[in-house]
Amino acid sequence: MIGKSTIVWVCLATVASGILYHTSYRVQEQAERLSSINRQIVAEQEAIQVLKAEWAYLNDPARLERLVAQHTALKPVQVAQMVTLDAIPEKLPEGVLVAEAPAAAAPAPRTQVAAAAPTKTDAAKVAAKPAPKKTDAPKAGGAKPAPQAAPVDGPVLLARYGARR
Amino acid sequence: MTDADFSLTGFDIAGIDRRQNARPEGRVRLQSRAAHALEQGRARLIVTAAMFGLAFGTVGLRLVDVMVLNRGAEPGAGRAVTAGAPQASRADILDRNGVLLATSLTTASLFADPKLVIDAEEAARKLVATLPELDYRTVLAELTSDKRFVWLKRNLTPRQQFEVNRLGLPGVSFQKEERRIYPQGNLAAHLVGFTGVDNNGLMGMEQSFDKRLKENPQPLQLSVDVRIQHILRKEIMATMEEFSAIGGAGIVQDVKTGEILGFVSLPDFDPHIPGDMPDDTRFNRASLGVFEMGSTMKILNTAMALDSGHVKMTDSFDATRPIRVGRFSISDYHPENRWMNVPEIFRESSNIGSVKMAQVVGPQGQREFMQRIGFLKPAQIEIPEVGWPLIPNPWKEVNLMTVSFGHGISISPVQLTNSVSAVVNGGIMHPATLLKREKGEEVPGTRVVSAKTSEEIRKLMRLVVTDGTAKQAFMEKAALAGEVPSYMVGGKTGTAEKTRGRTYVKNARLSNFVGAFPINDPRYTIFIMIDEPKGTKKSFGYATAGWTAAPAARRVIDQIGPLLGVKPVNLTAPDVVEAMAIDGMRGTLASY
Numbered sequence: 001m002i003g004k005s006t007i008v009w010v011c012l013a014t015v016a017s018g019i020l021y022h023t024s025y026r027v028q029e030q031a032e033r034l035s036s037i038n039r040q041i042v043a044e045q046e047a048i049q050v051l052k053a054e055w056a057y058l059n060d061p062a063r064l065e066r067l068v069a070q071h072t073a074l075k076p077v078q079v080a081q082m083v084t085l086d087a088i089p090e091k092l093p094e095g096v097l098v099a100e101a102p103a104a105a106a107p108a109p110r111t112q113v114a115a116a117a118p119t120k121t122d123a124a125k126v127a128a129k130p131a132p133k134k135t136d137a138p139k140a141g142g143a144k145p146a147p148q149a150a151p152v153d154g155p156v157l158l159a160r161y162g163a164r165r
Numbered sequence: 166m167t168d169a170d171f172s173l174t175g176f177d178i179a180g181i182d183r184r185q186n187a188r189p190e191g192r193v194r195l196q197s198r199a200a201h202a203l204e205q206g207r208a209r210l211i212v213t214a215a216m217f218g219l220a221f222g223t224v225g226l227r228l229v230d231v232m233v234l235n236r237g238a239e240p241g242a243g244r245a246v247t248a249g250a251p252q253a254s255r256a257d258i259l260d261r262n263g264v265l266l267a268t269s270l271t272t273a274s275l276f277a278d279p280k281l282v283i284d285a286e287e288a289a290r291k292l293v294a295t296l297p298e299l300d301y302r303t304v305l306a307e308l309t310s311d312k313r314f315v316w317l318k319r320n321l322t323p324r325q326q327f328e329v330n331r332l333g334l335p336g337v338s339f340q341k342e343e344r345r346i347y348p349q350g351n352l353a354a355h356l357v358g359f360t361g362v363d364n365n366g367l368m369g370m371e372q373s374f375d376k377r378l379k380e381n382p383q384p385l386q387l388s389v390d391v392r393i394q395h396i397l398r399k400e401i402m403a404t405m406e407e408f409s410a411i412g413g414a415g416i417v418q419d420v421k422t423g424e425i426l427g428f429v430s431l432p433d434f435d436p437h438i439p440g441d442m443p444d445d446t447r448f449n450r451a452s453l454g455v456f457e458m459g460s461t462m463k464i465l466n467t468a469m470a471l472d473s474g475h476v477k478m479t480d481s482f483d484a485t486r487p488i489r490v491g492r493f494s495i496s497d498y499h500p501e502n503r504w505m506n507v508p509e510i511f512r513e514s515s516n517i518g519s520v521k522m523a524q525v526v527g528p529q530g531q532r533e534f535m536q537r538i539g540f541l542k543p544a545q546i547e548i549p550e551v552g553w554p555l556i557p558n559p560w561k562e563v564n565l566m567t568v569s570f571g572h573g574i575s576i577s578p579v580q581l582t583n584s585v586s587a588v589v590n591g592g593i594m595h596p597a598t599l600l601k602r603e604k605g606e607e608v609p610g611t612r613v614v615s616a617k618t619s620e621e622i623r624k625l626m627r628l629v630v631t632d633g634t635a636k637q638a639f640m641e642k643a644a645l646a647g648e649v650p651s652y653m654v655g656g657k658t659g660t661a662e663k664t665r666g667r668t669y670v671k672n673a674r675l676s677n678f679v680g681a682f683p684i685n686d687p688r689y690t691i692f693i694m695i696d697e698p699k700g701t702k703k704s705f706g707y708a709t710a711g712w713t714a715a716p717a718a719r720r721v722i723d724q725i726g727p728l729l730g731v732k733p734v735n736l737t738a739p740d741v742v743e744a745m746a747i748d749g750m751r752g753t754l755a756s757y
Contacts (some may be wrong), residue, residue: 046271050323056265056348061395077727080649 254343255364256377257384258357260391261426261601266357267347267371267436269364272320273339275329278313281336285309288334292317295328320344345371347436353394355449356387356428356548356599359436368439368447369548370599386601388424393417396724397427401693404717405431408698408708414450414578415717416692417725420586420681422602423595423610425546425579426689427725430454450696453550455575459661460514460710461679462571462581464622467511468588469534470522472618478747481506482521490563495520495570508747511625512633514658516570523569531568532560537613538584538594540576547599552577571659581679582692584613589626589655589681589690592619626655627684627745634658635678638715647737652726653745655687656680656718658710663697673697678714682722683731685744693718 068074258267275296282288285308293301296318307315319342321329326339345360358369366375374385401413417427434446448454470476481504487496497515510518523531535541535556543551555575557564567573579597587594592614602608614622630639635658644651656678663673677694681687693714700706704713726733734741 047323049268050270052265053268053270053346053348056268059264060349060352061392062352062399065395065399076724079651079723079726079733080643082650082727082733 255345255360255379256382258370258378259384259386260353260389260394261386261424262390263386264391265348266353266387266391267345269343270346271341272322272344273326274319274342275317275321275326275337276340277308277315277317277337279308279310279315279336280313282308283335288337291332291334292329292337295332296321296325349391350437351433351435352391352398353389353428354433354436355430355447355451355550356389357436358548359439368550373547373549388419388426388599388601389428390426390728392728393427393725394429397693397721398429398431398433400717400721400724401429401431401695404693404695404698404713408695408701408704408713410695410698410713412445412450412696414454414692414694414696415721416451416578416582416690417721418582418586418597418690418692420590420687420690421595422608423583423586423597424602425597425599426729428452428579428599449548449550450578450694452544452546452548452577452579453552455552455554455577456675456677456694457572457575457661457664458581458677459571459659459675461585461657461659461677462568462574463511463514463519463659464585464588464626464657464679465534465538466519466523466569466571467507467625468614468618468622469526469531471507471621472534472614473526473530475525476507476522478507478621482510482518484510484515484517484521486517488517488520488566490566493563495566508625508628511657512628514629514634519569520566523565528560528562528565531565535568535574538587540574540580540584544577544579544583544597546579546597551579554580571661578677578692578694581677582690585679585681585692586687586690587613588619588622589684589687590619591616623655623681623684623687624745624747626657626681627653628655628747629657630654630680630684631745634709634711635680635715636711638711638719644736647735650733650735652722652731652733653683653685653736653741654680654719654722655682655684655745656691656715658715660709672699674708676708676710676713678710678718680718680722682726683734685741688731689725689729691718691721693721 255269257265257269260266277288279285285305289301289305289308292304293299299318304317307317317337321339329337329339343364345364347354347357347359354369356369358371359367360371361367366372366378370385370387371378378385397415397417401415404410405413413429413431415427415429416425418425428451430448430450430452432443432446434442439447471478484497484505485502487494487500489495495516497513497517499513501509501513501515505513505515505518507518507522509515510522526534532541539545540554541556543553554577557568557573564573583594583597586597592612593610594613595608595610629635635656639651639654641649641651643649657680659675659677659679661675661677662669662671663675664670665673675694675696676698677692679690679692681690695710695713695717698708698713700708700712736742
């Protein structure tokens with residue numbers, strides 16, 4: 001009798017200690033992984049901080065202004081370029097109107113988005129067009145051909161940005 | 166069971182005693198000699214059992230506590246790093262749109278232990294090839310020196326660190342250091358300030374929010390907008406260059422919240438190397454410098470006179486001859502030599518008329534008004550570089566006269582801008598702030614002039630732009646004819662002679678312009694000051710504000726208008742003309 005219960009208890013203790021050691025080693029392993037991941041996170045955070053600083057540095061308005069002048073025909077929005085919503089005619093007889101960017105070499109007039117529309121500006125309300133802000137990243141990349149739009153109902157203005165080389 | 170006569174344990178085993186005396190007794194009984202030892206043994210057994218019970222009980226309880234009750238809070242368990250929280254010891258500074266103005270980077274600094282360097286010549290050669298800014302001879306001298314630690318280069322870029330690491334030089338190692346970086350460079354140098362080598366703020370917001378930046382890792386968001394700041398700085402710089410000026414300042418303020426969107430002082434410095442620049446570059450002209458502003462003070466003088474209730478817009482004042490005070494004489498720049506009403510005095514910027522208007526209020530009233538608009542104390546903004554205004558003491562009749570046209574009182578640009586914002590926005594003064602206000606946040610404010618006075622001042626400021634000293638800067642034929650829309654700007658120019666010692670110098674002027682737009686319902690005020698401009702051929706030798714500060718302001722407004730969502734209007738539209746018309750005045754617009 002004594003022998004039997006002792007055997008049971010010894011077996012139980014062996015199994016328990018086996019499980020305990022197994023668990024303990026797994027915990028150790030996990031802890032090592034955690035600390036390595038933590039180190040990685042810190043390194044990534046530092047890298048992110050560096051990239052943020054570089055992003056801010058590269059987006060310096062003065063630099064963007066220089067690049068925009070160099071690579072595109074974009075200029076700051078002029079007051080004259082703003083037209084009222086009423087000044088845009090209901091429908092253009094020609095269909096789609098394309099405002100061409102001037103060649104890069106010639107100091108040509110600005111991208112006349114507004115000039116395409118008749119300058120009937122007697123309304124008080126002005127449609128502040130989503131003008132290309134100066135600090136926005138320029139849509140560089142040469143002269144993309146304007147998509148050949150299918151006949152449309154409303155008035156459409158297409159502006160081709162970017163200098164042609 | 167046994168036949169032994171005695172027992173070692175002291176127990177009298179059954180049968181022995183019974184044979185001697187036949188008394189019926191219990192089988193086991195205590196003999197008096199053994200009883201004591203027995204008691205002692207029992208007591209010892211109980212104590213030991215209790216001790217063991219207690220020990221095992223404690224272990225058991227602790228096991229339950231650790232395994233069942235206290236899960237997860239095991240000591241020594243690693244913690245995950247909070248994602249997103251910057252590890253730097255100093256928080257970032259952002260502009261109102263979240264553009265980085267200042268940040269801390271962990272950089273690697275290169276050092277060497279000369280004792281461990283095997284081949285100093287080779288190491289020096291390789292290092293100089295990788296970091297061309299190092300000098301071969303200096304590096305070699307360092308590497309062959311007798312020390313155990315020498316700095317080779319502080320704050321390497323990650324790329325440089327990688328390159329040096331790839332060389333695989335023994336004895337050369339990196340030390341992590343923290344460095345403050347200002348990605349926008351000079352752009353907001355006076356505002357953001359800079360830190361010293363030990364990462365303590367030494368100027369601007371870095372200084373005034375030093376504790377906050379160190380303790381709270383959340384970024385500090387300022388009210389300035391980098392785009393507006395850039396445009397303002399660019400235009401002031403261009404004007405300074407054109408007129409060979411020695412300095413300049415510019416401020417753009419939101420009149421409804423008091424937030425400062427642009428804050429420029431020129432010349433400025435690179436916050437990474439503040440010590441290497443001339444001392445003058447670190448001088449903050451926009452808030453630390455106090456100046457006699459000249460005619461721009463007439464906005465406040467007129468507001469004071471109109472708000473006192475004793476002067477009406479239609480009142481006329483005698484400006485036929487100069488005013489003599491002791492050995493001084495106060496005259497006009499463009500003498501009209503006639504009686505003028507309030508709008509005419511304002512438009513022509515008549516000193517004589519302004520003095521007469523101020524005399525109606527008196528020195529006490531004037532002082533009281535100046536106190537109300539905050540000219541007797543330094544401006545309440547967040548940076549430490551704030552100048553004390555120079556005010557007359559005692560405030561006598563002669564001071565009243567000079568103050569009325571902006572002399573004898575020196576204030577900082579930020580004070581002037583803030584007071585003009587208050588006068589045009591309906592009469593409520595909101596404290597100027599360099600921190601971004603949250604949307605819907607309650608803006609503190611105190612009334613300084615009545616809404617009626619504010620409206621009259623707006624009309625007067627518009628008059629200066631349409632018909633007065635700022636006309637050539639703002640009014641073009643196309644805009645006047647209604648062919649192109651234009652921003653509704655109102656403003657006032659001011660040109661003051663600077664003092665050197667006790668006398669005024671003719672050729673050292675301070676030209677400034679303060680304006681608000683759109684003037685029919687102002688949202689922003691703009692202040693531009695050019696320090697000592699010299700006339701050019703193009704300006705026919707003039708260096709007055711109408712030729713220097715006002716055109717700069719116009720260019721700034723034209724560029725920041727779209728960014729701020731201000732709509733330009735057609736100047737010939739009847740409602741626009743009507744809104745700004747002054748009774749009894751026929752201006753350019755009315756005649757078209």
